[in-house]
Amino acid sequence: MNWLFPHRSLEKQRQALLKKAPDFVGLQSYLRTPFPVLRTPIDELSYLVLDFETTGLNASTEAILSVGYTVIEDMRVKLGKSDHHVVMVNREIPPESIVIHGITDDRMQDGRHLHDVMDDLFAVMAGRILLVHYDSVEKNFLQAYCQRQYGFTIPMIMLDTLAIEQRYRQRHGMGAGGNQLRLFNLRTDYGLPRYKAHNAMIDAIATAELFLAQLTNRNEPRLKDLMS
Amino acid sequence: MALEIEDLEMRDFLSVCPPLRRLNDKDLDALTLATEVSYARRESKVLEPDTVNHFYYLVRSGAVEIFTPDGKIHSHVCEGEWFGYRSSTTGGKVMMEIKALEDTLLYQIPSDVMIPYLEKYPRVSSFFNEKKAIRLRNAISEKKDDANRFGKLSSLSIAELMNPAVAVPPHMAIQDAVKIMSKKNSSSVIIQQKDELLGVVTDHDLRDRVVAVAKNLQTPISDIMSSPLMTIPKDSRICDVQLIMVQNNIQELPVMEGNDLVGVITARDLIKAQGQNPVFLVADIYRATKLSKLHAIAANVPELLHALVNQHLSSEEIGKIVSSIGEAINVRLLQMAEMELGKPPVPYAWGVAGSMARCEQIAHSDQDNALVLSDDFVEEEHGDYFRALAKYVSDGLHACGYIYCPGNVMATNPEWFMTVSQWLQSFRTWIEQPEPKALMYSSIFFDMRMIYGEKALFDPVLAYVREFAPKNSIFLSYMMANSLQHRPPLGFFRNFVLEDHGDHHDVLNLKKRGVIPIVDMARVCGLASGATVVSTKERLKQCAGSDCISDEGLQDLRDAYEVINSIRLQYQARSIENDEEPNNYVSPKDMSGLERRHLKDAFHIVNTFQDSMARHYHVESL
Incomplete structure (x- = not known):
């Protein structure tokens, strides 16, 4: 990415891929929509807040088990635009990960095919800023999927609430151990309620709320201020 | 697999918040999906006057503070409570500033989504009704509905039992x-x-x-x-039957349809319908010949109170029944005293004051009583008899749980042991020279009601009060000023009682801060209109048409009174259930959201009245 003109670079990449990938229905809808200008005030943007549950951390060997997301518009989390999809995976789910995400083999058999889930996801990603907590999971699994499926990675603007917090703390000389930056610990710091359930959609909503709390506590009015 | 709304914790939260728990599953799903979540940083403004708001706001976590246009704290709204509904239902214009008191997570429901549910669910609509008074009225009528559904007494008709x-x-x-x-x-x-x-x-x-x-x-x-x-x-309610029986110590009542006798209803028929029955308690009282027996009967009062509360009777009805029991014990003690001491040498009347006099007693309380003696009374000849009588009755009441009055307002006190002429003179002094002590006595003795003996002895005093109290505006102003000493709190915040200067307390005396202010105002209004009835609701009724309160205002105040008292009764009944001594304290941490809200509305009405009474009686100028 061209860091002096990041927006120009993203747009160039998007248009090139649009020509290259005419047959991929889901991806097409994503690539057809221009990226928002980075000078845009943060409260005018639309965000897709995303969370994946996976069988492990390595994107090249492990699988996506479920996809959950919600949308922020006008600085409000729109519960009605949230969704949750369990993916049918052709492998056994390691018992230790069931403890975390609660997706059992039985439940997975009722899930959808990964391609259908991803096609739907690309459609809602269109024109939106992606937002996750700790981007190495979602970013890597998304790109790994694209690489496998289409033979290329895709341009995207992805914000990370963990990175936003980390930068803020560093700038203000505050230390932050690994545990302190976990989603649920950060939420407590911002006075947000504790959620009992743990699935991809609840985590996406939890991340969205954390993001709103971070923004009202910062003076970073434009999108570019939030990007790494 | 699409969105599983039932998995959303946000839905769980909405489903327990009043009034949304009234919604069916499908409607709750739809409302959850329309909900938008926002965050307000501590001290930031959530709504500003003269802006437009199209949302119903529900606090998910944290708290906000609402300010009146002149910058005073209006209320605090915390987890599970709503705000912004006033502006969103009335065209959107915001009237009051709302600021986050803490970092706050808010659920916002667009008004165009909410309004169809208001139309579909009257109880949701009444919850959000802009007028507190209307909300209270609805709460009372809901309680009556519950009584009809659950209260055995109220659900049966006379025709079914007679x-x-x-x-x-x-x-x-x-x-x-x-x-x-x-x-x-x-x-x-x-x-x-x-x-x-x-x-x-x-x-x-x-x-x-x-x-x-x-x-x-x-x-x-x-x-x-x-x-x-x-x-x-025939079309009377069963609880009216019970009340007439209790108040008159009778166990049979002919039932009439117009001028025709159509049946008979007996106390035994009531028992079949309810189990616990105060009619038999009164009958037992009048049959008792020993103090120990009376004592044993009086011990049933808490259990009776508990049963009456569970029958969803109104606090007014419960007050009348419980007071009648106390009155019966008092009268029976007088009869027993006369049996022991012989016939009274000169005519006398026995008066009670306080909640029993107002027929508003709900649990055992202290005794307030006085003796009114005929002017034929001669101390040297008759003093000993009446002193013995007063002592017999007062000791008996104490033994039955109506403890000695801490302020010594009892017939055993020579001060309250007077001839008619002396009483008349005292009342005259109280009305004409309203000093602090006189005012204290006024608030006690202007409630006095004769329950036994030559009740008519007291009539000249009542006639004097009827005539002169309304004319003496200084007396009335002092009485009103005195009654404004106890003010209700602003509301609640978390587990605290919120006072108007932002102070917090963790318990609330519902009698002192809620009931007494209304009782006191009603007394002055009653005196001003020349009424000598003593029950608070009756007094307020008597003021109808007078210039000091509008009829609608009176209804509001009566509703506030009913709501505060019924919540007080609920808590007393709960104490009795737990084998604890019932008292007047409630702790906000034990209250349901709805109770808090109803109390807050009722307090607001009382506060508004106190302000307007202060103006009407020129209290500031004293």
């Missing part, structure tokens, strides 16, 4: 009348001449007035009847 009446002409011989009674298996017979009901004879009367005295069975039945006869219209 038995056919057995009526005979007055000249019929006792023996023939009894034959008819026994054939019809009836415990009573009504004496009727043409359309006129003359009296009643019960099984008890046959025992006491016939068998016990070996009366000739050929005597006309009218010789032994009790008369005159109280009756009740």
Whole structure:
């Protein structure tokens, strides 16, 4: 990415891929929509807040088990635009990960095919800023999927609430151990309620709320201020 | 797999928040999906006056503070509570500033989504009603609905419980009348001449007035009847039947439809319907001959209170019943004292003050009483008799749980042991020279009600009060100023009682801060309108049409009174259930969201009234 003109670079990449990938229905809808200008005030943007549950951390060997997301518009989390999809995976789910995400083999058999889930996801990603907590999971699994499926990675603007917090703390000389930056610990710091359930959609909503709390506590009015 | 709304914790939260728990699953799903979540940083403004708002706001976590246009704290809204609905239902214009008191997570429901549910669910609509008074009225009518559904007493009609009446002409011989009674298996017979009901004879009367005295069975039945006869219209409520029986110590009531006798209802019929029955308690009181027996009966009062609360009777009805029991014990003690001491040497009347006088007693409380003696009273000749009588009754009441009055407002105190002329003089002094001590006595003795003896002895005093109290505006102003000493709190915040300067307390005395302010205002309004009735609701009714309160305002205040008292009763009933001594304290941490809200509305109404009363009676100028 061209860091002096990041927006120009993203747009160039998007248009090139649009020509290259005419047959991929889901991806097409994503690539057809221009990226928002980075000078845009943060409260005018639309965000897709995303969370994946996976069988492990390595994107090249492990699988996506479920996809959950919600949308922020006008600085409000729109519960009605949230969704949750369990993916049918052709492998056994390691018992230790069931403890975390609660997706059992039985439940997975009722899930959808990964391609259908991803096609739907690309459609809602269109024109939106992606937002996750700790981007190495979602970013890597998304790109790994694209690489496998289409033979290329895709341009995207992805914000990370963990990175936003980390930068803020560093700038203000505050230390932050690994545990302190976990989603649920950060939420407590911002006075947000504790959620009992743990699935991809609840985590996406939890991340969205954390993001709103971070923004009202910062003076970073434009999108570019939030990007790494 | 699409979105599983039932998995959303946000839905769980909405589903327990009043009034949304009224919604069916489908509607709750739809509302959850329309919900938008926002975050307000501590001290940031959520809504500003003169802006437009199209959302119903629900606090998910944190708290906000609402300010009146002149910058005073109006209220605090915390987790599970709503704000912004006033502006969003009335065209959107925001009137009050709302600021986050803490970092706050808010659920916002767009008004165009919410409004169809207001139309579909009247209870949701009444919850968000802009007028607190209307919300309270709805709460009271909901309670009545519950009473109809759950309260056995209220759900049955007289027609379902009554038995056919057995009526005979007055000249019929006792023996023939009894034959008819026994054939019809009836415990009573009504004496009727043409359309006129003359009296009643019960099984008890046959025992006491016939068998016990070996009366000739050929005597006309009218010789032994009790008369005159109280009756009740067929369309009355069962709890009215119970109240008449308790207040008059009778166990049988002929039921009338217009001028026709259509049946008889007995205390035994009520028992079948409810179990616990105050009518029998009163009957037992009048049959008691020993103090120990009275004491044992009085011990049932808490249990009775508990049963009455669970029957969803109104606090007014419960107050009347519980006061009648206390009154019966008091009267019985006087009768027992007379049996022991002999007939009174000069006429006297026994008066009670306080909640019993106002028929608003709900649990055992202290005793407030006084003696009114005929002007023929001569200290040297009669003093000892009445002192002994007062002591007998006062000690007896104390033993039955009506403890000695800490302020010594008792007939045993020489100050409250006076002849009619002396009482008249005292009342005159209180009205004409309203000093602090006089005002304290006024608030006690202007509630005084004669319950036994030559009750008419007190009539000249009542006549004086009726005539002169309304004319003496200085007296009334002082009384009003005095009654404004206790003010209700602003509301609640978390587990605290919120005071108007932002102070917090963790318990609330509902009697002192909620009930007494209304009782005191009602007393002044009653005196000003020349009424000598003493119950708070009656006093407020008497003020209708006067210039100090609008009729609608009176209704609001009566509703506030009912709501505060009924919540107080709920808590007392709960204490009784847990074998604890019932008291007047409630802790916000034990209250449900709805109770807090109803109390807050009621307090607001009381506060508004106190302000307008202060203006009307020029309290500032004193």
